[in-house]
Amino acid sequence: MKIFSSKQLYEADKVTIEKEGIPSYNLMERAGGYVYEWMHKRLQGQPVPIKVFCGIGNNGGDALVIARLLLKNGYNVDTYIVDCNDKRSTDFLKAYEALKNEVKKWPEIIKGVENFPEISPQDIVVDGIFGIGLNRCPEDWVKALFVKINESKAYTLSIDIPSGMYGDRGLDKDDIVVHSTFVLSFMSPKLAFFLPETGKYINMWDTIDIGLDPEYLATTPSDVKLISKPEIQQMYKGRSQYTHKGMFGHSLIIGGSFGKMGAVQLASKAALRAGSGLVTAYVPQIGVPILQTALPEVMVETDNFNGKVFEEIDFQTEANAIAIGPGMGTDEKTVAAMESFLKSQKAPLVIDADAINIIAKRPALMKQVPALSILTPHPGELERLVGKWDDDFDKLEKTAKFAKNHNVIIVIKGAHTITVYDMQLYINTTGNPGLSTAGTGDVLTGVITGHLAQGYHPMEAAMMGVYFHGLAADVAVNQYGIEGLIAGDVTEFLGRAVMSLFEKPEQEGAQAPPQQ
Ligand SMILES: NC(=O)C1=CN([C@@H]2O[C@H](COP(=O)(O)OP(=O)(O)OC[C@H]3O[C@@H](n4cnc5c(N)ncnc54)[C@H](OP(=O)(O)O)[C@@H]3O)[C@@H](O)[C@H]2O)[C@@H](O)CC1
Ligand SMILES: Nc1ncnc2c1ncn2[C@@H]1O[C@H](COP(=O)(O)OP(=O)(O)O)[C@@H](O)[C@H]1O
Ligand SMILES: [K+]
Numbered sequence: 171m172k173i174f175s176s177k178q179l180y181e182a183d184k185v186t187i188e189k190e191g192i193p194s195y196n197l198m199e200r201a202g203g204y205v206y207e208w209m210h211k212r213l214q215g216q217p218v219p220i221k222v223f224c225g226i227g228n229n230g231g232d233a234l235v236i237a238r239l240l241l242k243n244g245y246n247v248d249t250y251i252v253d254c255n256d257k258r259s260t261d262f263l264k265a266y267e268a269l270k271n272e273v274k275k276w277p278e279i280i281k282g283v284e285n286f287p288e289i290s291p292q293d294i295v296v297d298g299i300f301g302i303g304l305n306r307c308p309e310d311w312v313k314a315l316f317v318k319i320n321e322s323k324a325y326t327l328s329i330d331i332p333s334g335m336y337g338d339r340g341l342d343k344d345d346i347v348v349h350s351t352f353v354l355s356f357m358s359p360k361l362a363f364f365l366p367e368t369g370k371y372i373n374m375w376d377t378i379d380i381g382l383d384p385e386y387l388a389t390t391p392s393d394v395k396l397i398s399k400p401e402i403q404q405m406y407k408g409r410s411q412y413t414h415k416g417m418f419g420h421s422l423i424i425g426g427s428f429g430k431m432g433a434v435q436l437a438s439k440a441a442l443r444a445g446s447g448l449v450t451a452y453v454p455q456i457g458v459p460i461l462q463t464a465l466p467e468v469m470v471e472t473d474n475f476n477g478k479v480f481e482e483i484d485f486q487t488e489a490n491a492i493a494i495g496p497g498m499g500t501d502e503k504t505v506a507a508m509e510s511f512l513k514s515q516k517a518p519l520v521i522d523a524d525a526i527n528i529i530a531k532r533p534a535l536m537k538q539v540p541a542l543s544i545l546t547p548h549p550g551e552l553e554r555l556v557g558k559w560d561d562d563f564d565k566l567e568k569t570a571k572f573a574k575n576h577n578v579i580i581v582i583k584g585a586h587t588i589t590v591y592d593m594q595l596y597i598n599t600t601g602n603p604g605l606s607t608a609g610t611g612d613v614l615t616g617v618i619t620g621h622l623a624q625g626y627h628p629m630e631a632a633m634m635g636v637y638f639h640g641l642a643a644d645v646a647v648n649q650y651g652i653e654g655l656i657a658g659d660v661t662e663f664l665g666r667a668v669m670s671l672f673e674k675p676e677q678e679g680a681q682a683p684p685q686q
Pocket of ligand 3: 229297332
């Protein structure tokens with residue numbers, strides 16, 4: 171699914187109006203009408219108190235349409251105009267007129283804190299104060315209203331985007347955002363929904379199709395895409411009957427050091443469960459008995475030294491995919507070994523954990539990294555690689571430029587893992603906070619490597635790896651719970667995750683995990 175920018179959504183609006191030859195107000199009626207229907211389907215006429223807060227732009231206009239339709243259909247509604255600006259958009263004024271003409275209960279005007287109504291936890295709040303047109307931090311009294319809504323604990327339905335959140339940029343230090351129980355977003359979710367600094371204000375979201383021009387939407391390229399079941403189904407190859415292990419590639423996992431051999435075990439086993447025909451682990455000598463005991467299916471190679479870390483990386487395995495980094499440490503001897511290893515590599519690698527930290531310490535090493543290699547940093551590792559960022563949008567920009575400059579794929583791990591390549595962002599929709607536990611990153615490395623070994627393109631390997639890793643965790647929490655989940659469980663459920671790819675259709679829209 172494409173995620174459109176605010177600019178593209180305004181353009182889609184314009185194109186639709188021109189092509190259909192309709193007044194722009196019709197789109198507002200459509201948008202408000204669909205939100206009303208969504209609410210009515212759930213409320214079924216219940217007399218629950220609904221407080222509709224309207225701004226003065228088109229988001230406020232949408233909210234006025236919703237308020238009018240609710241009132242006309244007998245709902246218990248109070249409407250408020252949050253008079254934060256002397257301006258009024260033209261369509262807002264039309265929606266205002268329509269409301270005044272059609273219902274008896276007119277909106278109250280809020281000009282400051284003294285006009286705030288009481289909001290109880292039993293109320294439903296409709297948040298139509300600001301949409302994607304917010305362009306600066308609102309005044310203090312408006313922010314105080316956001317705080318009041320948030321403190322009320324009322325169910326809060328935000329229209330298009332939570333008020334206070336910008337569509338295409340991060341928050342400033344003084345910004346305050348309405349905490350949405352549910353966001354109904356028009357046509358496309360907004361990028362901000364998936365980034366940690368802004369996504370945390372959203373509990374759940376869904377999109378509403380307001381009938382913008384299909385041709386514009388189909389032909390307009392988007393730099394941001396949401397990756398869910400349909401996209402993965404298209405990549406997945408499956409297997410025919412007449413196969414043998416040699417057809418599914420040989421993965422080599424390079425890593426491990428004294429006390430951190432588990433990372434290589436986790437990655438190696440995950441590569442097998444992801445379908446790699448053969449897996450070899452390359453570890454320091456002290457790791458050999460550990461690996462050989464723990465994982466009978468995995469072969470082991472080692473260096474010619476007897477230390478706690480690598481001193482060289484030299485192997486016989488003819489691998490189809492190589493991962494380097496899990497549990498490897500950043501000892502100077504390992505750094506030297508990695509340096510000469512990189513020089514000898516031509517095919518894309520999977521580079522994780524300490525291998526990323528070593529590159530961050532010696533940026534010149536990036537020149538040796540083969541094109542289309544996949545780097546899988548968590549936020550700390552990413553910062554070491556691309557430098558500090560101001561906010562999440564800045565982080566994405568810095569990462570995209572870094573990936574472009576070096577022609578590599580970067581998998582930014584987190585609640586919504588984002589795969590970055592060639593200035594494009596691919597946002598994953600699976601996974602849950604159960605993954606916030608030691609070793610799940612090692613499992614991800616193994617899964618991606620397993621896919622790469624089977625001949626998937628590095629971008630497919632990265633996106634499928636991230637998707638199945640998250641999905642396996644989603645299945646596994648049903649058995650172990652969020653807190654109980656450990657990294658090895660993710661590996662155990664990888665098979666189930668793949669099987670579910672062709673089970674019942676996915677629900678429309680994705681849901682963010684519940685926030686604390
Ligand atoms: N194609 C679609 O998706 C469709 C979208 N639709 C809806 O339109 C919404 C976008 O509407 P919008 O452009 O009027 O923006 P919105 O957020 O309502 O308000 C902007 C107003 O607020 C003002 N303003 C800004 N910041 C401010 C501040 N800090 N403090 C005070 N004022 C501030 C700004 O004024 P200015 O900056 O010029 O002073 C301007 O007057 C969108 O989210 C969706 O709900 C549907 O109706 C139809 C199809
Ligand atoms: N709250 C969350 N929701 C979804 N995925 C998560 C969450 N927390 C962590 N993850 C995932 O778990 C993995 C953690 O990786 P990492 O931090 O490298 O762990 P480790 O170094 O212990 O292996 C990543 O794939 C990340 O996307
Ligand atoms: K809003």
